[in-house]
């Protein structure tokens with residue numbers, strides 16, 4: 262499942278081909294993804310110019326010159342492919358290629374989604390900030406507003422465990438299970454610790470750990486992205502090496518620790534952690 266680093270990487274990959282470009286041909290090959298597409302989806306996008314492409318949490322936002330913003334979410338298996346629009350004009354589009362967008366620059370962007378948990382919507386610009394998907398989201402984990410002082414306020418008096426609160430999109434936007442597990446490991450904080458009981462000093466370590474795992478994943482994804490783009494224009498996924506995620510029963514990655522990675526379920530999600538060095 263794409264998490265924040267993947268979505269950010271997709272945004273960076275799509276920006277050069279979309280931002281400033283007019284969309285010359287749009288094809289929705291089915292009426293719905295996870296949710297129905299707007300009835301005027303193709304009509305509104307065709308001829309529109311893309312003004313920007315940004316990420317908020319795991320949403321991609323492309324404001325258009327027509328007063329609406331295209332919101333896109335990759336779901337579990339969504340991915341984009343960038344190709345020359347002139348290529349393979351006669352061949353039938355591939356399976357699971359649900360949305361095709363061609364620009365005046367001769368580029369074709371194809372959205373594939375095998376399981377169709379992704380979605381796209383068109384939202385009036387003036388309604389964007391108050392939109393249910395975007396209103397109430399916490400600060401971006403890579404933004405300046407996310408710091409130890411902020412986390413201290415957000416966690417103050419909370420008896421819920423720190424893992425569950427970090428996954429709460431109202432506390433911090435866009436963090437998923439994998440990177441929360443990795444950040445807690447890096448910070449040496451147990452996922453079962455009550456959030457309100459984590460000291461300010463350790464919250465500062467946690468903030469840096471969150472930023473670190475995301476930035477490193479993006480750096481890895483960036484290099485993978487370049488390789489992919491050179492090969493076949495694929496955008497969407499890359500392989501990471503995780504220190505605790507998915508490693509239950511294996512040795513702790515800290516050489517001197519000697520602990521064994523454990524898995525437990527919190528709020529219906531698997532947590533992976535080292536009970537020796539995460540306190």
Ligand SMILES: [Zn+2]
Pocket residue numbers: 513514515518519520535536537538539
């Ligand atoms: Zn350990």
